[in-house]
Each structure stands twice: as structure tokens, then as C-alpha cells.
Amino acid sequence: MTRARLSDTLEHTCRGPDARSFLQGYATQDMESALPGSASFTAFLNSKGRAVFEACVFAPSQRDNTVFLDVHTDCLATAMTHLRTYKLRADVSVTDASKKYTVLSALPSDVAQGQTADFAQMVQIAQAAAQGCSTQARTEHICIHQDPRSILLGTKLVVPVEAAGTLCSHVPDAVCLAPTANLHRGCLGSNAPLAHP
């Protein structure tokens, strides 16, 4: 059995009382008005206005001052350097959370005729699947949000690494452009035993 590969994005964490105001000074998107529990997409620029990296920013709750930055693997080191360079005296700690958390992308695998897979339904399914799959994954550490860039990109799941392994073991690896016979796989949320090609 092959394992599905994870989405090639990793996480940074900004934590501290100044986390939002710190990001506000460097992100293109308005961080102050970002609602807790929702994700927003932003770019971080250099002084010449060129993109250094782009990230999906996600604040799980208003209470703790933790903000997750979902950064592409290619830009991980650059992002870390950029944020630490401009941290200066802000009361913020920037840490690499890629060892603890991973990011998955998900799309609905089936939409019956006349039925729409709305976001709330997808969240329910993902939460149920994540909780059912892993005993170690705690509910409050599973963050699910719609990709803020485009609805065409589906849902993003920020899950602990150990939960991600269990989730992905249900999905055989596949190549998108392969012939039809290789394109059928099990789906999360299904109780039926999965047929692996």
C-alpha cells in the first residue's frame, strides 16, 4: 500500500501579545480585521515591493495570541529569516511548527447530482474523519478552513503530524494524469473497506 503525500506546505507560528500588530506591519492583507477561526491569504514583501513569500494566516482563537502561517516548503527558510529580521523589539516569538503540524489539502470526492458540498458539511466530515482515525489527535489541535485564495482549491486541514499519517494512510497514492483505471480510491468518511489499486 502506498501513502498519499502531504500537501507541500509547512507551518510557522507567531506567538505573543504583539503577534497581530507585528504581522500588520509586514503583510499585504489586513491582519487586524482577520476574524478568529478564519484564514486569510497574504504576501510578505521586501522594501522594493517584491514578494518574499506568501502565506495563509490562520488564528485559531482570540484568546491565545498564536497565529499560524502556512508557508510553502520552498520558502520556509526565507520566511523564517524575514520574520526574525523584522521582529526587532516586538513581543513575539517566531517558531517553526513544521515538526508538530502538517497541512493537507482536500476536495470533495463526490457530488451527487443536484447536491452541493457546502463548506460546513466538509468541515464536519473532516473533523469526524480526523477524530475517528487517530487516538492521539486532539480536537482543539485540528484546524480546518476553506482555502482563502479560491474556492477551487477546496479545504485546508492543519493537523498534528501523527494524525496526518493516519488520515493519509486511507488514501492510496495516485497520479492525477494517469489513465482511468488508476483513478478510483477510497474516500475519507466512507465505512466501506478501501480498494487499493
Add this chain to the structure above:
Amino acid sequence: MPHLHILSQQEHYCSRWLAGVPEGIEAQGYMPLEWGVDYLNGVSFRKGCYLGQELMARTHFTGQVRKRALPVLLLPGGHPPSPPLFAETLLSQQALLATATASSSSLSGDVPEDNVPRSLPDAAGMGPPSAWQQAATRGALWESHSAQEKRLQGRWQDDESPPAAIKAPPSVRAPTVQEVRAAVHLAAAAACAGEGGLRGKTPPPAPGAALLTGAGRKAGRILSSSPVASPAGVTLGFAVLKLVHAGGVMQPPLTEAQRQGGEIYPAQGTCPADCPDTDLLTAAMEGGGASYRVTPWVPPHFAALQADESQAQAQYNDR
């Protein structure tokens, strides 16, 4: 009840490609408006100062973006036509389309044989790929996106709302995995039809190493390419393109008067077969090596972008 499917890297690349969303090194080093950060809900022009804001604001309010990062199809050049492979592509994508529109609630089994066409049309009998492609894909995927496009067009209004909490309207849904695959297959097959079919699997070009030329001039650069080619040898990729060149390969091609009048954005749809050869883009590795024919794929938000640019130009002229 729909199921969630966790994407592999390749599938994630395909969904990004269809949506026209660059990521990582595809965006690094470029001005954000060149890769559509405003249409990906990634910028607020009212929030105040931030590092790099000056160029962003100046370009947005007074300037013109001349380059854009676009999804492209890379076709290795110099290979003779190969009808069997083209038929294989057709078979798979027609079956996928049938699957995507079927009302079954579970897809864990094989596709029913009834959904697979018994006889396959040959490449010559396909007709123009753009019309076929339009009929097959836009109804399922692009139409569902139009509501979001309309919502995003509010960026020129005074009461810009903070777009932090994106909630999809009930009429908009994410595409299914099957729809993404079908759309990618259709795009690849359409490009093949324009070429008369392709054979072989040329390794995809290294990001940044392939220079794009159109009508003998530099037109842009390949930003990335998918690690896996389709059965027909077509590779997905992202390229930053001067829009005056991108417009040349779109259907319908822009006239000289339109170009001089500032209409640099092409109509939605691609048809490489109908375009004059001088307008076709080719990519060649710097220092020699394989060459590719490049066909831009217009992502959905470009229609909104074109409308916004026209509106902004009209507002600017009225002042």
C-alpha cells in the same frame, strides 16, 4: 453526503493550475500584482502602511501590470503524431467526465461500462478543441466559480469589506477531484488536438531555466512545471508572461488596433490551432536542449480581472 479526498502533491498542483494560483517559488521575487494577489484575496489597499506598500499602491492606483503569472501547457516539440496515445487520452477523460456528472454516491468501485464510450472519435473528427472544451468543462467547473468572481469584483467600490472571512455563497461549491482531473485532461487533450497528437515523454523543463519567446522576442519565463507529464506528453506548468504575447495565442487573437488601444487581456479560451504561427509561444532551455510549445490556460479569475481593468481605465479617463 459528499466525501473528502485528501490531495496528493500532484493533485494539489493540478487544482492550483486550474485555478491559476502560483505558490512558493512561482511567486517569489515577483511583484504580487503580477501573480494576482488582488484576485486571490491577499491584499487590502486600505489597511495602511506596510513594508513594500509603495510599489503595490502605485501600481494599483496608477500603473498597469504588464506581466502575469499564467498556467500553461508545455508540449514537447519535434515529435510525430501518435493517434493511439491520443485515443487513450480521450478514453480516459471521457470516462472521467461521465464519472464526474454521475449521480452515484460512492466512487470506490470501477466506472460502470455504460459510462465509457464504445466508439472513440479520432483526432481529426473532434472539431475545434476550444468549443468542445468549453462545452465540457465550463458548465461544471467555471460556471460555479462565476458567483465568486462577481463578489471579488467589489474591489473598486468604496465600501471594501475586509475579506478575511471568506464564506462561500450557497450556490458556489468546490470542484470535485474528478472534475479537476477531467478539466486537466480536457485541457491536455485540446492542446494535443492542436498539435495533431504527441508521442514520448520529454522531461519537463527546470523552473527558471526555460525562456519563452513569441514572434522572436522574449515573452517570459517558465516558473515551474508539474513533475509528471500526461500520457500524451503534455506537461502542466506556470509561466510569467508579457500579456501582449499571451493575448496573441488566445482565441480570438487580438487585432493590432486592439493591442494599440490597450486591450491586452485576451478573451477566455485558448485555441492554439487557429492562431498564426508567428504568435505561438515557444520555450527553449537556455544553453540548448529540449524545446516546448507553450499554450497559456486562462484561469477563471482573469475574466474578472479583465472587467476590472476596463472599468478602472474608464474611471481614470473620466477624471
